[in-house]
Amino acid sequence: MRVSSSRRLPPLARYLLAHLAAYPLAFLWAVASIPLAIHLSAPELDALHDDLPAIGDLIVRRVAWPAAAAFVLPHLLALSWAFGGGPERRTPSAWLAIAAVGVAGVIFGGASWIWLFVRGA
Numbered sequence: 338m339r340v341s342s343s344r345r346l347p348p349l350a351r352y353l354l355a356h357l358a359a360y361p362l363a364f365l366w367a368v369a370s371i372p373l374a375i376h377l378s379a380p381e382l383d384a385l386h387d388d389l390p391a392i393g394d395l396i397v398r399r400v401a402w403p404a405a406a407a408f409v410l411p412h413l414l415a416l417s418w419a420f421g422g423g424p425e426r427r428t429p430s431a432w433l434a435i436a437a438v439g440v441a442g443v444i445f446g447g448a449s450w451i452w453l454f455v456r457g458a
Contacts, residue, residue, distance in 0.1 A: 348420045355415030355435065359408045362439055366407035367400045369446025372453035374399035407442065411435045 346354075374396050375382070385391045418431035 352412075352415060352419035355411045355419065355431070358435055359411040362411060362435070362442065363404045363408035365439060365442040365446065367404035369442050369449060370400045370403040371396065372449040375453065407438060410438055414438075 378395055378399055381395055382392060385395070414434045415431045
């Protein structure tokens, strides 16, 4: 079924959809990266002892990089869908790629949290 050109979203609205999809993906990757950040920061965490604000700052700095990458990626993937002309606008490849970022985050996050809990036991 073809959608008439009058019912299509304007380019900025399409890009806004990708922008809105980026927020949950960034959160997903931030949560998924916490176990790896704890593991990579173990010596620094031990040196901080019970300084909870400093520990929180250290983990947030380590988790911010994957979250920022996951936030930027949907924006880049949606450029051709949102602003391109021709057949690439009709293909769902941008949304499949954005969904793949989410699926990869779920798999990585699940594996890393399971690894952290199994390792700690």
